[in-house]
Amino acid sequence: MKPWMKFGILVVAIIGTLGWLAAGGIQESKTYYVTISEVVAMGDQAKTKGRLRVGGDVEEGSILRDKGEVRFVLKQDKLKINVVYQGSEPLPDTFRDGSQALADGKMLQDGTFQASKIQAKCASKYEGKPNYKVPATNPNPNRAAL
Amino acid sequence: MENLGALAIILAFAFSMYAIVASLVGKWKQRPFLIASGERAVYCTFALLTLASGLLVYALIAGDYRLSYVAQNSNKAMPLAYRFAAWWGGQSGSLLLWAWLLSLYSAIVTFQNRKKFRDMMPYTVAILMVIQGFFLLLVGFVLSPFDVLVQGKGIVDVGDGQGLNPLLQYWTMVIHPPVLYLGYVGFAVPFAFAMASLITRRRDDDWIMTTRRWSLVTWLFQGSGVILGAGWAYSVLGWGGYWGWDPVENASLLPWLTSTAFLHSVMMQEKKGMMKVWNMVLVASTFWLCIFGTTLTRTGLVSSVHAFAQSSIGSYFFTFLAIGIAGTIYLILDRLDYLKTESTMESVVSRESSFMFNNLILVASCFSVLWGTLFPVISEALTGEKVSVDAPFFNRVNIPIGLFLMFLTGVGPLIAWRRSSLDSLRRAFMIPVAGALILVAGLFAAGIHHFYALMSFGLCLFVTLTIGGEFVKGASAIRARSGQNLIAAMVELTHRNTRRYGGYIVHMAIVLMFIGFTGKAFDKDVTRQVAAGETFQLGGYDLKVREVKNGENDNYTWSHAKVDILVGGKVVKTLEPERRNYKASRQPTSEVDIWRRLNEDVYLNFAGTEGGKAVIQAYIFPLVSWIWIGFWALLMGTFVCLVPPKTKALLKKGTPAASSKSEVPEAQFTR
Numbered sequence: 001m002k003p004w005m006k007f008g009i010l011v012v013a014i015i016g017t018l019g020w021l022a023a024g025g026i027q028e029s030k031t032y033y034v035t036i037s038e039v040v041a042m043g044d045q046a047k048t049k050g051r052l053r054v055g056g057d058v059e060e061g062s063i064l065r066d067k068g069e070v071r072f073v074l075k076q077d078k079l080k081i082n083v084v085y086q087g088s089e090p091l092p093d094t095f096r097d098g099s100q101a102l103a104d105g106k107m108l109q110d111g112t113f114q115a116s117k118i119q120a121k122c123a124s125k126y127e128g129k130p131n132y133k134v135p136a137t138n139p140n141p142n143r144a145a146l
Numbered sequence: 147m148e149n150l151g152a153l154a155i156i157l158a159f160a161f162s163m164y165a166i167v168a169s170l171v172g173k174w175k176q177r178p179f180l181i182a183s184g185e186r187a188v189y190c191t192f193a194l195l196t197l198a199s200g201l202l203v204y205a206l207i208a209g210d211y212r213l214s215y216v217a218q219n220s221n222k223a224m225p226l227a228y229r230f231a232a233w234w235g236g237q238s239g240s241l242l243l244w245a246w247l248l249s250l251y252s253a254i255v256t257f258q259n260r261k262k263f264r265d266m267m268p269y270t271v272a273i274l275m276v277i278q279g280f281f282l283l284l285v286g287f288v289l290s291p292f293d294v295l296v297q298g299k300g301i302v303d304v305g306d307g308q309g310l311n312p313l314l315q316y317w318t319m320v321i322h323p324p325v326l327y328l329g330y331v332g333f334a335v336p337f338a339f340a341m342a343s344l345i346t347r348r349r350d351d352d353w354i355m356t357t358r359r360w361s362l363v364t365w366l367f368q369g370s371g372v373i374l375g376a377g378w379a380y381s382v383l384g385w386g387g388y389w390g391w392d393p394v395e396n397a398s399l400l401p402w403l404t405s406t407a408f409l410h411s412v413m414m415q416e417k418k419g420m421m422k423v424w425n426m427v428l429v430a431s432t433f434w435l436c437i438f439g440t441t442l443t444r445t446g447l448v449s450s451v452h453a454f455a456q457s458s459i460g461s462y463f464f465t466f467l468a469i470g471i472a473g474t475i476y477l478i479l480d481r482l483d484y485l486k487t488e489s490t491m492e493s494v495v496s497r498e499s500s501f502m503f504n505n506l507i508l509v510a511s512c513f514s515v516l517w518g519t520l521f522p523v524i525s526e527a528l529t530g531e532k533v534s535v536d537a538p539f540f541n542r543v544n545i546p547i548g549l550f551l552m553f554l555t556g557v558g559p560l561i562a563w564r565r566s567s568l569d570s571l572r573r574a575f576m577i578p579v580a581g582a583l584i585l586v587a588g589l590f591a592a593g594i595h596h597f598y599a600l601m602s603f604g605l606c607l608f609v610t611l612t613i614g615g616e617f618v619k620g621a622s623a624i625r626a627r628s629g630q631n632l633i634a635a636m637v638e639l640t641h642r643n644t645r646r647y648g649g650y651i652v653h654m655a656i657v658l659m660f661i662g663f664t665g666k667a668f669d670k671d672v673t674r675q676v677a678a679g680e681t682f683q684l685g686g687y688d689l690k691v692r693e694v695k696n697g698e699n700d701n702y703t704w705s706h707a708k709v710d711i712l713v714g715g716k717v718v719k720t721l722e723p724e725r726r727n728y729k730a731s732r733q734p735t736s737e738v739d740i741w742r743r744l745n746e747d748v749y750l751n752f753a754g755t756e757g758g759k760a761v762i763q764a765y766i767f768p769l770v771s772w773i774w775i776g777f778w779a780l781l782m783g784t785f786v787c788l789v790p791p792k793t794k795a796l797l798k799k800g801t802p803a804a805s806s807k808s809e810v811p812e813a814q815f816t817r
Contacts, residue, residue: 003499007491022543025542026535029536090761
């Protein structure tokens with residue numbers, strides 16, 4: 001067998017293994033980005049869809065902390081959903097009234113969204129280098145960049 | 147004054163356009179005067195941009211709050227260092243930094259080669275100035291840092307600014323972005339030379355030889371920038387990690403992966419005349435990934451939800467990327483005839499194949515990270531649904547890649563060119579393999595059963611033994627003739643072949659970093675609500691909260707905890723994490739406190755207050771300090787690579803590179 005063929009077989013084997021690992025990784029972590037209007041439109045389908053990442057604004061005054069749980073309301077225009085977060089990680093420093101937030105989790109049977117991870121973005125004009133929990137976007141074009 | 151700054155940028159743009167025209171016309175019409183004129187225009191661009199940058203920095207430091215950029219990024223209360231760093235605190239200022247660094251590099255390259263490569267230089271200059279022109283187009287006409295705040299017909303002076311976000315007011319902010327930029331901007335030079343070499347239809351490797359140091363230094367800056375970012379995330383941002391596979395982090399990693407592949411594959415071209423097309427593809431990919439990375443971060447391409455607005459600057463970047471990449475592909479395809487390979491691979495068990503696997507795996511990693519980062523964009527385009535993937539995806543693919551890379555790091559340098567006999571393999575690898583197996587068996591017996599961790603430790607020892615073996619073999623040969631002690635012989639050995647042994651030091655640095663990464667498999671953490679006087683446990687330590695104090699000053703309110711770490715009832719260390727809430731920006735920050743040791747770090751984060759009690763997050767990060775130690779070793783190794791060797795290395799194409807024994811020449815130097 002020519003060296004090139006042997007090399008080629010090894011390459012295919014390596015790429016194949018990586019592809020298989022990648023597919024598993026995608027299955028394990030894939031999360032659907034949705035807006036609140038899309039979640040509402042999905043209706044009961046949202047409860048069986050799997051991991052969702054919902055974005056919206058945190059309604060002023062809705063943040064309630066109670067015994068290791070944080071509840072708040074995420075809204076988009078007039079639509080709202082109730083979110084409950086029971087994770088062990090502390091909420092990001094940017095999470096507060098009025099900030100834009102992303103909640104990763106799933107929709108429960110009772111229509112509450114159970115979040116396992118919260119990311120938030122600064123609502124004010126202060127933009128900074130994103131810390132881990134802040135998404136890489138910023139509506140203000142003058143954001144700090146690479 | 148802002149008018150002078152804005153004018154300087156526009157003039158610099160004009161000079162860069164002139165440089166392109168003068169260089170190309172001068173080359174085509176054989177007018178050396180025009181070529182020289184074009185090169186002078188490069189120096190003018192540098193001078194003008196230095197002026198513009200200087201004016202901006204002055205405005206930031208002195209506090210000219212009529213400028214909107216100054217009002218957004220600087221303020222009176224900030225220390226000088228941060229007012230300077232505000233230069234790159236926002237979009238337009240950081241673009242000016244990009245442009246200034248590019249002009250600096252262009253000026254240096256033009257000066258270095260003012261008497262050389264007269265055929266290539268006009269094209270090199272022209273290409274660099276095209277890139278320069280793009281950035282100056284943005285900073286001169288689209289997003290000027292010299293814009294003033296206007297109200298009606300008058301200029302407004304707001305008196306004071308918002309300043310940098312408190313999350314950015316750390317010394318790392320002063321260093322991390324410029325180092326990263328030095329890396330990204332720098333790759334324009336090897337790229338420009340590579341394209342010039344193609345345009346002039348050269349068949350030789352001059353473009354590689356002349357940009358070798360550029361590529362190495364640029365690579366070092368890129369890697370350092372990434373590690374500084376990781377260190378910053380770990381020590382400052384308080385989420386208890388150093389890498390999150392965030393799109394912005396990934397964007398900075400992509401070019402580093404391909405430039406690492408490039409640094410290795412150029413050796414194949416130098417020594418065997420192979421992989422010529424591939425090297426062109428790699429250098430171009432690295433450069434365009436740098437541009438792509440900066441696009442990704444500035445435009446919010448990978449946005450979270452549709453609601454996040456896209457900045458208009460994105461369309462400029464995408465156009466530049468599209469035209470540039472198309473042009474590059476055309477050029478490479480058109481000149482394929484000049485990139486014919488001079489040898490072929492004879493055996494799968496050879497150094498050639500090691501290099502090829504090295505490249506394959508690094509590019510595969512780059513591709514997987516790119517794929518994962520762009521997954522939301524791709525999935526939306528293909529299926530209409532926006533799907534993202536997270537750390538599990540990246541880790542699943544890249545951990546095995548990293549382990550395979552570590553394997554190649556040990557095997558590659560010791561395996562022969564063309565083909566290796568089983569006998570030579572046995573001689574070279576018996577001790578390293580034996581050592582690794584013994585270690586793995588020992589760790590397993592000691593209770594460590596984590597598969598990847600075992601493999602990693604085993605491979606790290608394997609590589610360490612191969613590198614150590616190389617140093618000992620070579621130094622012993624020198625010692626036999628010169629009678630020096632072993633250490634002095636190793637220094638002499640390294641000095642005679644700085645590229646090879648410097649490379650070994652860099653490999654060793656990567657081993658140290660891998661040891662640090664492997665520690666992650668054994669992380670521990672616990673989160674507790676504690677009041678003063680309470681104690682909790684984590685991994686063999688008792689953590690006693692001695693006191694929690696609150697207070698405030700002009701800038702922020704604070705909560706400060708003093709936590710004693712006890713082992714066997716005795717206090718071994720006190721950590722003092724703090725939580726701050728900045729008044730002006732309503733921005734909370736966390737000042738973590740870390741007890742760093744070689745075997746593990748104890749890391750405390752004051753996460754917040756709940757029900758009157760402090761919420762303390764405690765972590766144990768085993769081996770993490772080895773990442774930072776590895777970084778210093780990486781710096782040292784790269785410096786060694788840059789030192790000119792004592793003797794000229796023999797680089798004849800086609801002959802197998804000498805083994806370390808025969809590369810040590812007779813000692814003929816006077817001392």
